[in-house]
Amino acid sequence: MEQPIAVTRQSFDDWMVPVYAPADFILVRGEGSQVWDQQGKSYIDFAGGIAVNALGHAHPVVTAALVEQAGKLWHLGNGYTNEPVLRLAKLLIDATFADKVFFCNSGAEANEAALKLARKRALDKGNSSKNQIVAFNNAFHGRTLFTVSAGGQPKYSKDFAPLPGGITHTPFNDLAAAAEVINDHTCAVIVEPIQGEGGVLPADPAFLQGLRELCDRHDAVLIFDEVQTGMGRTGELYAYTQYGVVPDVLTTAKALGCGFPIGAMLTTDELAKTLGVGTHGTTYGGNPLATAVAGAVFSSINTPEVLEGVKQRHQWFLDGLNKINQQYPIFSEIRGGGLLIGCQLTQDYAGKAKQITQLANEEGVIALIAGPDVVRFTPSLIIPEQDVKEGLARFARAVARICS
Numbered sequence: 381m382e383q384p385i386a387v388t389r390q391s392f393d394d395w396m397v398p399v400y401a402p403a404d405f406i407l408v409r410g411e412g413s414q415v416w417d418q419q420g421k422s423y424i425d426f427a428g429g430i431a432v433n434a435l436g437h438a439h440p441v442v443t444a445a446l447v448e449q450a451g452k453l454w455h456l457g458n459g460y461t462n463e464p465v466l467r468l469a470k471l472l473i474d475a476t477f478a479d480k481v482f483f484c485n486s487g488a489e490a491n492e493a494a495l496k497l498a499r500k501r502a503l504d505k506g507n508s509s510k511n512q513i514v515a516f517n518n519a520f521h522g523r524t525l526f527t528v529s530a531g532g533q534p535k536y537s538k539d540f541a542p543l544p545g546g547i548t549h550t551p552f553n554d555l556a557a558a559a560e561v562i563n564d565h566t567c568a569v570i571v572e573p574i575q576g577e578g579g580v581l582p583a584d585p586a587f588l589q590g591l592r593e594l595c596d597r598h599d600a601v602l603i604f605d606e607v608q609t610g611m612g613r614t615g616e617l618y619a620y621t622q623y624g625v626v627p628d629v630l631t632t633a634k635a636l637g638c639g640f641p642i643g644a645m646l647t648t649d650e651l652a653k654t655l656g657v658g659t660h661g662t663t664y665g666g667n668p669l670a671t672a673v674a675g676a677v678f679s680s681i682n683t684p685e686v687l688e689g690v691k692q693r694h695q696w697f698l699d700g701l702n703k704i705n706q707q708y709p710i711f712s713e714i715r716g717g718g719l720l721i722g723c724q725l726t727q728d729y730a731g732k733a734k735q736i737t738q739l740a741n742e743e744g745v746i747a748l749i750a751g752p753d754v755v756r757f758t759p760s761l762i763i764p765e766q767d768v769k770e771g772l773a774r775f776a777r778a779v780a781r782i783c784s
C-alpha cells in the first residue's frame with residue numbers, strides 16, 4: 381500500500397488558502413468529549429467543533445446510522461426523494477411550530493433560503509417595494525454574500541462590496557430602535573435568540589416579543605436564526621420555546637448533523653408555498669447520508685434526559701467558572717444559556733480571549749472565543765461530569781498563567 385502523505389501544521393500554511401489560523405497541533409481522533417493530537421496528547425473538548433458535535437465525537441448511535449446508510453444509498457439529487465429525508469422532516473415538524481422543511485448543507489444556506497423566501501413572498505403579494513430586511517448589530521448569519529451582509533459585523537462584509545442592498549441594522553435588544561425601521565416596506569426581520577459569534581448575548585424576552593408584534597403589524601417574516609442555539613443547546617430543542625415567541629421561519633444547522641454537514645429551514649405551510657418548484661434548490665440538500673445521520677442525532681437529543689442534562693451541565697460549568705473567577709477575577713460576566721456559555725473578560729484582560737484559549741490548549745483543553753473579549757464554551761450536550769471537572773481544572777491552570 382502507498383504511504384499516506386506526511387502532514388504537519390506547517391502543511392496548512394504551505395497548501396491552504398489562509399482564511400483560517402488553526403491551532404499549532406493537529407487532532408487525529410476523538411471519543412466523547414476527548415480528542416487526541418498527532419503526538420497522542422489528550423484534550424478535553426469544550427468547543428464541540430463550534431457548537432456542532434452535540435453528542436461528542438464518535439457517538440455510537442450516530443456512527444451506526446452513518447455506517448448503515450453508507451452501505452445503502454448516499455445521494456440521488458432532488459429529482460428523487462428518499463426515506464431518511466422524509467423521516468427527518470417529519471421529526472422536525474412534529475417537534476416544532478413548522479409544517480414544512482427545506483434542507484441544505486450549512487447554516488448560511490439555511491439563512492440564505494429564509495431571506496430569499498421573505499423577499500419573494502412580498503413580491504408574490506404584488507408589493508415590489510416590500511423588500512427591506514432588518515437585522516442587528518453584531519449578528520452572525522453566515523458567510524455567503526447575502527448572509528454576511530445581513531450579519532452585523534462590517535469587518536466580515538466590507539471587503540466584498542457592492543453588497544446586496546435593502547438591509548438595515550439596529551442595536552440588538554433595542555426594541556425602540558427596531559420599531560423605528562420596521563415598517564410596511566419590511567419583508568423580514570432576522571435575529572438570533574442568543575447572539576453566538578457576537579459574544580454570547582441573549583435576547584431580552586421583551587425584545588423578541590416586540591419584534592413578533594412589529595412583524596405581525598407590518599406583515600413581515602420573523603426569522604429566528606437558531607443555527608447555534610438549536611437542537612438542544614439551550615436545554616430546549618429550540619430556544620424559541622423558552623422565549624414563548626414563535627417565528628415564521630427557523631433556521632437550524634450545526635448540532636443538527638453533529639459534524640455531518642446539513643442545514644434546514646423550517647417554516648409554515650403558508651410561507652412554504654412561496655418557494656414553488658424550481659424557485660430555489662441545492663444539489664446535496666436533504667441527501668440520504670446527511671439526513672440519516674441527522675435523524676439519529678435528532679432522536680438522541682430530543683429526549684428529556686439529554687435536554688434536562690443540558691441544564692444540569694450548565695450549572696456544573698457555572699459553578700466551576702465562578703470558582704475560577706473567585707480565585708482569579710478575570711470575568712466581569714458569565715452568561716448564556718444551557719451549554720452556550722460566554723465569559724466576558726474584565727477591562728484588564730480585554731482582547732486576551734484568543735491568548736487564553738491558546739494557553740488552554742497547552743493545558744489540554746479546547747475552548748472558543750466569541751470576539752476578542754469573550755471566552756466561549758459549547759461542549760457536547762452529554763459531556764460527562766468527570767470531563768467537565770478535568771477540563772475546568774485544566775482551564776483554571778491556563779487562567780492562572782494569564783494572571784501571573
Ligand SMILES: *Cc1c(COP(=O)(O)O)cnc(C)c1O
Pocket residue numbers: 485486487488489491520521522523572576577605606607608609633634
Ligand atoms: C455558525 C452560524 C451560522 C453559519 O453557519 P455555517 O454552517 O457556518 O454556514 C449562521 N448563524 C449562526 C447563528 C451561526 O452560529
